Amino acid sequence: MASPPLVPDSGAIDEAHLARMTLGDKSLAREVLTMFSAQASRLAAVLSSWPADAAALAHTLKGSARAIGAFAVADAAEEFEDALRRGNDAPERLAALDAAVDHARRAIGELLER
Numbered sequence: 001m002a003s004p005p006l007v008p009d010s011g012a013i014d015e016a017h018l019a020r021m022t023l024g025d026k027s028l029a030r031e032v033l034t035m036f037s038a039q040a041s042r043l044a045a046v047l048s049s050w051p052a053d054a055a056a057l058a059h060t061l062k063g064s065a066r067a068i069g070a071f072a073v074a075d076a077a078e079e080f081e082d083a084l085r086r087g088n089d090a091p092e093r094l095a096a097l098d099a100a101v102d103h104a105r106r107a108i109g110e111l112l113e114r
Contacts, residue, residue, distance in 0.1 A: 011107055012070060012072060012073075012100075012103045012104040012106070012107035012108075013033070013068065013069050013070055013104065013107050013108060013111060014069030014070075014071060015069065015111070016069075017068075017069035017071075018032070018033070018068050018069045021067060021068065021069070030112060032067075032068055033068065033108045033111060033112060034108075034112065036064055036065070036068050036070065036104075036108070037104075037105050037108045037109075039061075039064060040061060040064070040065070040070075040073065040101045040104065040105060041101070041105060043057055043058075043060065043061045044061075044097065044098055044101045047080075047094060047097070048094070048098070054080075054084055055081050055084045055085055058077045058078075058080045058081040058084065058097070059077070059081055061073065061074075061077040061097075062074045062077035062078050062081065065077060065104070070100075070104045072100045072103065072104065073097070073100045073101055073104045075100075076093070076096045076097040076099075076100040076101075077097055077100075079093045079096065079097075080093040080094055080096070080097045
C-alpha cells in the first residue's frame with residue numbers, strides 16, 4: 001500500500017492563488033480561466049508543429065499558467081523551454097507539457113461547472 005503524499009495535491013489549479021490574483025472576484029476568475037484554457041489549447045496545438053519561436057511560445061504559456069495558479073503547466077512549459085534551448089529531451093518535454101495542459105483544462109472545466 002502506497003503512502004499518502006507528504007504534501008497534498010492542490011490540483012491542477014491553485015484556487016487560493018487564483019483568488020488572490022483576481023482579488024476574490026469570482027466572475028473575473030471564471031473569465032481568466034476561460035481565457036487561459038483557450039490560450040493553452042491554442043499554444044499546445046501550435047507547439048506540436050515545432051515552430052521556430054517554440055521557446056518564446058512556451059515562455060508565454062509559462063507566464064500565463066503561473067498567473068492563474070496552473071503551476072504544473074508552468075513547470076512543464078519551463079522544462080520544455082529549457083529543453084529547446086539546450087537542444088535535448090524536447091519531444092519528451094513537449095509530451096509532458098501536453099499532458100499538463102490537458103489536466104489543467106479538465107480541472108478548469110470542472111471549476112467552471114460549479
